[in-house]
Amino acid sequence: MADAVTSFGTYRHLVAAQVRGQLSYRSSFVLNCFGQMLAQCTDLVVILVLFSRVASLGGFGVRDVLLIYSLAGLSFGLADLVVGSIDQLPTFIRTGEFDVVLLRPLGTLAQLAASDFQLRRLGRVITALGVLGYVLSTSDLDWTVARVALLVVTPLAGMVIFSSIFVAASSVCFWFIDSRELANTVTYGGSYFTSYPITVFTGWLRTFLAYVVPGAFVAYYPALVLIGRADPLGAPTWLCSVSPVVALLSALGAATVWRRAVRHYRGTGS
Amino acid sequence: MIEATELSRSFRVTRKSGRRLRRIREEVVAVRSVSFTVEAGEAVGYIGPNGAGKSTTIKMLTGILVPTSGRVRVCGLDPSRQRIDLARRIGVVFGQRSQLWWDLPLAESFQLLRHIYRTPPSDHAERLEECTELLGLKGFLTTPVRQLSLGQRMRGEVTAALLHAPELLVLDEPTIGLDLESKQRLREFLAELNTRRRTTLVLTTHALDDIERLCRRMLVIDRGRVLADGPLERLRVEVGLERTLVVDLERPTAPLRGLAGVVEVRTETDGRRQRLSFQADRTTAAALITAVARQAPIHDVSVVEPEIDDVVRRLYARGPTTAEHPGRFDAPNDVLRAP
């Protein structure tokens, strides 16, 4: 535990140094940040265009979908901010920079997450927060203490779930170095999927992205609790508020996968 | 400081073969049962051609790779199991990959390393000052790393590896690509580090003058095996290369033939200068000088040691000392680049 705290301290220093560097190119930073805001906006535009054609998607109205979209966007944006630089893993392996990572007295994952910290990724978070604020302020939700707590916990749990997805999916690169794009199916694909009610999808795709990759717990289930609706697919009520537990399990799973992957790299695995 | 016992490492690779490009999996042995020890305070040159297994060994010593078999202890730790503990006690410099932050000024990289290694600020400041002084970093401490010349960056890399006062410094091809002056400066600094601070040095290189200036001991490997291990002087004798006595005589003289132990005589400037190659185990330079003085008045003498290149080449030609298949090792001609 003490180790985790000092690791976090070091992570903070690494991140701070890079943020200072990025902020020194002010105009470039603003443009990059704007790009990330737009990236999140294009998904919003798609939803709005679809709702200009129909009144409901998967049995949910535009407000509900926007709530799900913003919770998912917030979770993904935060995860992307924290561990998004793990995208660089293939480059690290190819150039041998991963060896340098292994030579430092710190955990490999923390170093990689801090290696290319991009403050501009805050752009996604800003857009998502804006939409969330709009939806919440214009809906008359029945606010209880439990719901307020859920609203705070949901993006954090979602962030942990998405971070776990990032880490676990990127680990594949240790075995198949050119297959990074495959990780996109569950990271960016996961973000795409979780922005909609899972009732929109069918078949094994839904089973896979909602439960195997626990996408349903990022935004859909918590949103059901917030708007006080039962799951049309018949999930028990308790299942809708266990996202933090799912997050914890995902993190443990991802950590295990990562450890195995690093072990494989160093030559004891497989 | 380092104890390696029958260290081996093999890799599984797939390669395409035949006209149909079938994929074949095979085991490639990069390091084959290598054993050696390095005592604290030593400076060891670990040399061999590309693909000889140098980097693989370094990776096993530093905990990056886990050995396929064998045992290794560095600073009394098992590198692969105690990677993080070991990392605090050793410094590693890779000539071809950087441990600095590309976009940050050198000084800031050093500050980050202080946090990473959790070095006490006063110790950190003291060592940084020392390195800044000895390696002449002052002029570019605030320059982003990406703008540094290779020589400057290398000095930065070495400093970065020393800020946490490691007991052992491992350098993988530290002088590759450096200009003459930077090489010189780096070597002097490392020699000083080794003698004054008693920091143990292990460096891999194929620039043999690195070894000549820095390392009293040389470990030669090829194809994953240790070919030779010992002080440079001893290896010279061991491979049986001739030393050369160069005598400048007062006046032109006929070639001095028939001296005991001399195998070859070459003359220059009408025999005013004569080069006598002799076998070190059959005579000594002193005896030879006496013998020459009896035949002609001597103006000046000097002894030329065999080039380290030749020593190494001879070692490759000879094969491993404890060779199981001595005949299998033929001399690779082009693998050793003269500096």
Add this chain to the structure above:
Amino acid sequence: MLTDVRALIGCYLRIALAGFHRYATYRQATVAGAATNIVFGLIRVGILAAVYTAQGGGSVGGYDLTTTVTYVWLGQGLLSIVEFWGGTELTNRIRTGAVVVDLSRPWNPQAALLAEDTGRAGFAALARLVPPVLFGMVVFPFRWPDNPWVPVLFLVSALLAMVVSFGARFLLSLTAFWLLDSRGVLGVYQVVSSTLAGLEIPLGYFPGWARTALWFTPFPAMLQSPIDVFVQHGSAVALLVHQVVWAVLLLSLGQLLLRSAVRKVVVQGG
């Protein structure tokens, strides 16, 4: 004169072949990429099909369900031919100064890059267009053309789409000569271009004013047009003419900008 021309064509043909080979060597990446395209296709089909479910069948923006599904798979296949997310290579070469090598060669840099990109697209057509489209044909209802000329026109239109996309990316990359770093500009472009070209939803779904506005941009010519040619939505001739106009316009602009960039390099030394 004739041999000159032949040598010139031979040179660019070689470059195109080199482009083809360069991408053909990444076999693992190709498989991973095609698989990723298919998974994203499934998510897109899910979302768009939900629109038809919500309104009980019929057509949206002139596309019925079968056409929409076909649209998605063609889009997923064309994606890597058109390459919305590439184009950083030239920017990086300009930023690092390596571009002087390109400028010093006895060729037209734009033509050379276009030749290489065509080679890349040629490989993408074989390895990345076919899998998603085949998958869509086998697993989903598919809208087959009723005229044997349609696939031919589709290929012509796909080639034009790739040229238009190249033209736009080339223009934006050149801004690096003035901005020092055009990664921000390219980033924004990458984020919005695919949506504006109709990747996520057919542009026919957009409200009338947005559709009209979009046809005044090159974006529909990059993706929407070849798909519309295939599913025979609208006049193929009009679509192709729109593409040709944009291809010529963007390439000429690129040539002009390149000239003034070269002047800038020559005069100011970079």
